[in-house]
Amino acid sequence: MDLMDVRATCLNCMDGRVQLPVLQWIKANYPVDFVDVITEAGMDAVLSAQKDIGEILRSIAISVNVNQSTRLFIVGHHDCRGNPVDERVHRQQIRDSVERLKSYYPRQKIVGLWVNAFWSVEVVSESVGTRLPYLHRDLQ
Numbered sequence: 001m002d003l004m005d006v007r008a009t010c011l012n013c014m015d016g017r018v019q020l021p022v023l024q025w026i027k028a029n030y031p032v033d034f035v036d037v038i039t040e041a042g043m044d045a046v047l048s049a050q051k052d053i054g055e056i057l058r059s060i061a062i063s064v065n066v067n068q069s070t071r072l073f074i075v076g077h078h079d080c081r082g083n084p085v086d087e088r089v090h091r092q093q094i095r096d097s098v099e100r101l102k103s104y105y106p107r108q109k110i111v112g113l114w115v116n117a118f119w120s121v122e123v124v125s126e127s128v129g130t131r132l133p134y135l136h137r138d139l140q
């Protein structure tokens with residue numbers, strides 16, 4: 001493992017249409033070498049409303065604690081078949097997801113993203129983070 005590479009963590013839908021736009025946007029806007037990607041169908045609905053997100057937290061913990069990820073991204077997108085709600089609801093779910101993960105990673109920078117009908121990326125919400133490595137309080 002190269003300890004000098006800079007990681008980010010992307011929590012995205014599994015929809016193939018959104019992968020490259022989001023990865024390219026992250027790499028264009030942040031000093032990141034590699035993006036660890038965790039997917040679920042309708043990730044914004046899962047993170048905002050599903051009670052048990054233990055499997056997702058396990059993947060995040062590896063990305064943050066082992067790979068030393070510097071920031072987390074949570075993505076919702078237009079025409080999501082895994083979470084077919086309107087854009088207003090998606091945007092609220094993205095904000096709620098950022099808040100929920102902030103309770104697990106209060107010092108991590110967390111950014112909520114919306115991928116619109118033109119497959120462009122918009123920032124929905126952003127938490128302030130220190131970018132310092134942070135040990136997951138539940139899994140240590």
Ligand SMILES: [Zn+2]
Nearest residue numbers: 013015080081
């Ligand atoms: Zn989707």
